[in-house]
Amino acid sequence: xxxxxxxxxxxxxxxxxxxxxxxxQAEVVAIHGGKILSVGQNRELKNLTCGNPKIIDCRGKTxxxxxxxxHVHLHSLAESLVAVNVGPQNNVRSISxxxxxxxxxxxxxxxxxxxxxxxxxxxxxxxxxxxxxxxxDLATSMHPIKLTHRTGHAHVLNSLALKLTGIxxxxxxxxxxxxxxxxxxxxxxxxxxxxxxxxxxxxPPLDSHQLEHGIKLANRELLSLGITSIQDASxxxxxxxxxxxxxxxxxxxxxxxxxxxxxxxxxxxxxxxxFSVKRGKDYLRPGGVKxxxxxxxxxxxxxxxxxxxxxxxxxxxxxxxxxxAIEETSIQAACTAIECALQSSPRSDHRxxxxxxxxxxxxxxxxxxxxxxxxxxxxxxxxxxxDRYLETVPRLQLKHLYPIATLMENGVHVAGSSDxxxxxANPMIGIYSAISRRSETGKAVLVKQGIMPLDAxxxxxxxxxxxTFEEKVKxxxxxxxxxxxxxxxxDPTRLPTDEIKNIQVEVTVLxxxxxxxxxxxxxxxxxxxxx
Ligand SMILES: [Zn+2]
Numbered sequence: 001x002x003x004x005x006x007x008x009x010x011x012x013x014x015x016x017x018x019x020x021x022x023x024x025q026a027e028v029v030a031i032h033g034g035k036i037l038s039v040g041q042n043r044e045l046k047n048l049t050c051g052n053p054k055i056i057d058c059r060g061k062t063x064x065x066x067x068x069x070x071h072v073h074l075h076s077l078a079e080s081l082v083a084v085n086v087g088p089q090n091n092v093r094s095i096s097x098x099x100x101x102x103x104x105x106x107x108x109x110x111x112x113x114x115x116x117x118x119x120x121x122x123x124x125x126x127x128x129x130x131x132x133x134x135x136x137d138l139a140t141s142m143h144p145i146k147l148t149h150r151t152g153h154a155h156v157l158n159s160l161a162l163k164l165t166g167i168x169x170x171x172x173x174x175x176x177x178x179x180x181x182x183x184x185x186x187x188x189x190x191x192x193x194x195x196x197x198x199x200x201x202x203x204p205p206l207d208s209h210q211l212e213h214g215i216k217l218a219n220r221e222l223l224s225l226g227i228t229s230i231q232d233a234s235x236x237x238x239x240x241x242x243x244x245x246x247x248x249x250x251x252x253x254x255x256x257x258x259x260x261x262x263x264x265x266x267x268x269x270x271x272x273x274x275f276s277v278k279r280g281k282d283y284l285r286p287g288g289v290k291x292x293x294x295x296x297x298x299x300x301x302x303x304x305x306x307x308x309x310x311x312x313x314x315x316x317x318x319x320x321x322x323x324x325a326i327e328e329t330s331i332q333a334a335c336t337a338i339e340c341a342l343q344s345s346p347r348s349d350h351r352x353x354x355x356x357x358x359x360x361x362x363x364x365x366x367x368x369x370x371x372x373x374x375x376x377x378x379x380x381x382x383x384x385x386x387d388r389y390l391e392t393v394p395r396l397q398l399k400h401l402y403p404i405a406t407l408m409e410n411g412v413h414v415a416g417s418s419d420x421x422x423x424x425a426n427p428m429i430g431i432y433s434a435i436s437r438r439s440e441t442g443k444a445v446l447v448k449q450g451i452m453p454l455d456a457x458x459x460x461x462x463x464x465x466x467x468t469f470e471e472k473v474k475x476x477x478x479x480x481x482x483x484x485x486x487x488x489x490x491d492p493t494r495l496p497t498d499e500i501k502n503i504q505v506e507v508t509v510l511x512x513x514x515x516x517x518x519x520x521x522x523x524x525x526x527x528x529x530x531x
Pocket of ligand 1: 071072073233419
């Protein structure tokens with residue numbers, strides 16, 4: 001590695017927003033062995049260059065720490081990148097557009113092979129309703145179809161897929177799930193709510209070829225967006241998923257640092273399975289335990305008593321509980337469970353988390369703060385779904401929708417994430433939404449909950465690092481921390497708000513290596529050539 005006092009890479013002539021209070025602004029960052037060696041001004045450059053380091057002249061562009069996305073679903077992202085996209089971004093505006101997309105794909109596939117498509121949003125369909133099995137049958141009856149809703153929490157199957165997964169008039173609703181039925185005949189309409197787990201067992205997974213191709217695309221997407229760390233929040237994560245992550249890491253297919261949350265089953269099996277932590281280039285570590293708390297069927301699942309028990313076991317084992325809670329009642333239930341666990345076994349700095357925290361009135365946010373609960377939320381949902389929220393969310397709830405400013409004022413640590421592929425993966429969209437509170441069409445959603453640009457950047461860096469107790473390792477450009485950083489085309493703290501969403505990532509540096517170079521700023525062949 002050479003002399004540890006000499007850098008092997010220097011980024012100079014930059015507008016560096018370090019997020020380090022000891023030195024908030026700088027022009028030069030020097031890196032050695034994957035870590036930040038020093039931060040300084042251009043005039044200090046000549047003292048750094050005697051070891052003949054590689055120097056990137058940033059030409060005044062802005063550098064911030066690499067983005068940390070603390071809530072993604074990597075398998076679903078990979079699947080969505082190889083699936084047929086029937087979302088509004090792909091010009092799908094009606095059920096017949098969906099049928100046409102499927103018809104096209106079906107012509108190239110042998111009959112019997114599964115067609116996966118996703119991203120539909122009934123709000124943006126002309127018919128303003130979910131498609132049914134009968135709609136999908138008109139596209140093809142020779143291929144089973146799994147159509148995934150943009151939230152990932154609802155699916156539509158065609159008749160052949162229903163038959164293959166064993167869902168019929170006689171099938172009763174599984175726990176936490178709902179089979180939509182024709183009121184007159186009782187026949188399933190094909191629309192399934194909260195049945196992701198059921199389908200993961202009955203629909204064949206992507207074959208290893210498709211999955212690896214999907215991971216390659218996902219890796220490229222993450223690096224091109226400057227995302228150097230992810231946390232995989234899938235409730236189905238188990239030892240098999242862990243082994244897959246290990247393999248992709250070893251093969252260099254998945255470059256960002258990965259923290260894999262554990263599903264309940266993996267948590268229970270944890271003592272016997274090998275979730276060894278890997279550091280360095282193959283960085284992979286286990287994270288908190290993911291609990292989905294939902295009200296799809298009209299009542300809390302798991303029940304309050306079950307939740308209390310679960311959280312208390314997780315808490316006593318020294319793990320973080322990571323609770324998916326959207327509605328006020330679920331957030332309240334999550335608070336109650338965490339409060340019970342803390343009462344019977346106090347622990348400071350537990351960093352239990354609530355994910356999404358969508359509808360949260362001020363008293364509840366004060367309670368979150370007093371219990372030391374962190375929130376990981378998705379400002380980009382405002383951008384992607386704002387118009388729908390304004391039309392469909394009841395006024396009483398709309399008043400408290402994603403109240404990021406209030407949460408922060410009350411002292412809650414709030415990190416930003418994408419929940420991709422459910423929301424757009426691009427952190428700049430999240431940062432823009434947290435500041436502007438505007439939807440894609442420019443409609444305002446609770447403008448007074450907008451936050452300052454620097455705080456919005458912190459949500460995806462410094463604050464996100466706290467969610468895994470890693471604020472001493474990453475999240476700011478500070479000597480001794482990992483050399484994960486991004487060169488941006490514009491400064492999000494100075495540009496007019498409207499232009500922030502168009503900021504591009506020019507260069508991504510991960511562990512001191514250039515892993516993305518959009519326009520050749522780092523004089524390396526672009527990523528496309530490398531891959
Ligand atoms: Zn999620």
